[in-house]
Amino acid sequence: MSATFNNQSRSLADWLSYLENQHHSAIDLGLERVAKVATQAKLTHLVAKVITVAGTNGKGSTCALLEQLLLAEGYRVGVYSSPHIVDYRERVRINGQLPDEHAFCESFAAIEQLRCDTSLSYFEFGTLAAIWMFSQQELDYVILEVGLGGRLDATNIVEPDVSVVTTVALDHVDWLGSDLQQIGREKAGIFRAGGKVVIGDDNIVESVLQCAKQLQCQQLAAGHQYTIEDTDAGWSYQGPKLAYQHLPYPKLPRANAATVLAIVEQLELSPSPEVVARVIANWQLAGRLQTLCNEPLVVLDVAHNPQSASYLASQLPVIAKGRKIVAVCAMLSDKDVSASLAPLMDKISYWHISGLNHPRGDDGSALAECLQHQQNVQRHASVKQAYAAAFNSLDNQTMLIVFGSFFTVAETLELSPASLSRE
Template sequence: MSKYNSSHYQDFTNLDQWLYYLENLHSTEIDLGLSRIGKVAESLAIDLSFAKVITVAGTNGKGTTCAFIENALLNSEECFSQQGVAVYSSPHIEHFNERLRINKQDIGDQPLIDAFKRIEDARENISLSYYEYTTLAALLVLMDVRPSFIILEVGLGGRLDATNIIDADIAVITTIDLDHQSFLGNDRETIGFEKAGIMRQDQDIVIGDTNAPKSVVKHANEVQKNQVERVFRREKDFTIQCAQSHWDWKSKKTQLTELNATYVPRDNVATALMVLEKLNLKLTSDFVNDVISTTKVAGRTELIKQKGLCDVILDVGHNPQATRYLASYLKQIKEQANYQNVYAVVAMLGDKDISASLDSLKEEVDFWYTGALDVPRAATKEVMASEIALFTNAANCFDNVDEAFKMANKQAQPSDLILVFGSFFTVSKIRTQLTIE
């Protein structure tokens, strides 16, 4: 139980007070399981059956997949007469309110505060983690707003994630790779089984991983046995074909040609398109290209042009799969924009595979800068420096990541590029410091 007296919550006057209270309410930051949140949800009569619900799980690509689905729905004729589109995601980059947006607008403080009060009254002696509490708050707000479409991004895993108290109409698996091994397992098959736990009978299942673990495919087929074609897999039920200046997408029902380059990973757009087809959107190449042109996500290969200084790319990538994609992206953008040198500013959490994550980028980065993050799970500056030193002598270590970025920004020339990556916390720290054109 919390060391803070919950009877004082009625004295809270702003969102920051509530968030501080929630941060200290539960004994552990991550506590997977549905029993506690399930009991409180039942007491609150949580019910999203008024909406079409899409739940998105995976190791990487969840946020950008959600964003593309969101933008397409908001720009579609099918949505004009509806009550709108909501997205619940985590973590946030700058402001907590980013975690719930309705029609692209971050939720205000008061609806969250009102929801927190309702949860506090309902939970009695049940202890909830920060994530469980805030997920319930988002669901309560959604019940009040009643949008036509709700997109839920799974936080960690799937089977035991707080979002899995909701039965979705469509379950989406983006990619499966090694991350959060202490909670999910040490291989792709075990992790895949946990992610696949969002699947239900009588729903459509979209699997975007080009090499999906057998555990994912097996669970999907078991859940949907005797169902008429409810499982849709990349490379089997939908494919992409790439040319030099464009790409095509094809399913058994739809063919889209001459698609433009994407700002977010193309594989995630391909997965989102399969979801949109199952939502019965009218998909044309022109429509999809319009959505492609407007789908950019903060902290996902986000290019920032600084006034009078070099360009900066922000990316929350924090595992080997994500940094492999980053490396290929860097190689491409260096050729296109003719950047001279790449300065990497990195800070990561200690429970990540730091060595493998950095190794993916060693050929694309010229100079390295690192420092610590001011969060409990952060890797120390010494750990970060020692990992970088395994493959380069061009490492610069500072007390914190803020100082690391300031020095990189000072030393880089306007023709250079700074890459900031390693964690949501890293991007959050640096994004507020940028002088944007």
């Protein structure tokens, strides 16, 4: 770091600007550099028990529910997740709270001193800083959400007590490839020989199960070692040691809730049925079927690939309750736009589409091409313009869903209060 960059006097915004320009590539998969710094900083083994969560979809909601359940049981919990939606501080939670800016600046300064001449990407630097922050706290559990893939992700430098794969689907094909079996192996790269693993999809690709078998892992897999079942009075979870009946149906994917209960089994915990039911009933996460306002009804969701879009499509009729559905959509250029929109085509009555102001953002052309045979489509220059037009069209018989990317949701949330009301 140059002499003009004073570690002690820089703001969080200064640090983030520095991190963005410090490395040659925003995404640079590989563990050699980050492991070198982590070893120097003694961050590869934490005193707290570590749960590392990988998967194409469901990572964030799984981490959030596990966190909320552990907190309800009185444990001290740290969570690292990404990306953030509005505030960088969203990436770290300690006992359910966002650390203040000073805590982030202090952790960045610590990693800057420890890394010497080792170049780190924005994500690697932030990951190490979060882990350093956790190491300074007396925590019982640390939950790490994998950023991209698993095997080569920076979170994989920490030895996990439980490794989790939620789902495997096509996404990030530029880095992980378009072969589902290969993507599965990359995500299963967080497994350890003889370690405890949870596999949350009862239709998981075979390569994930093969990795667990080859490593002789202690496995709890959906549809194998644990099952879920629908009943008139709710749904049930049945594992080797734990069973829960009459659980409330959550707004977020029930499979992810079952994954959390399997993680709880692997941690050898046994929360009461009353606590489990209450936490699941209150389960929520920013940007995941998030209600922005009720009159008119506006919902935000970060669905940005075929699998997450399919789940959104399944939930929209339940949320809409007979209303017509208007959509605002903007996506990144490296996403499978056609396959992501397909499950929503017969759910949306009117589309407002735009580009995204991001280096990987599509300008709206891909969306326009996919929707060229739809009659009710309006293209806008920005998410802000698309949102304003859509919001002003709403009445009591219509609702608005905003989706397509974390950045789409972020741009919507960052609009001023005045722009969230009728003009």
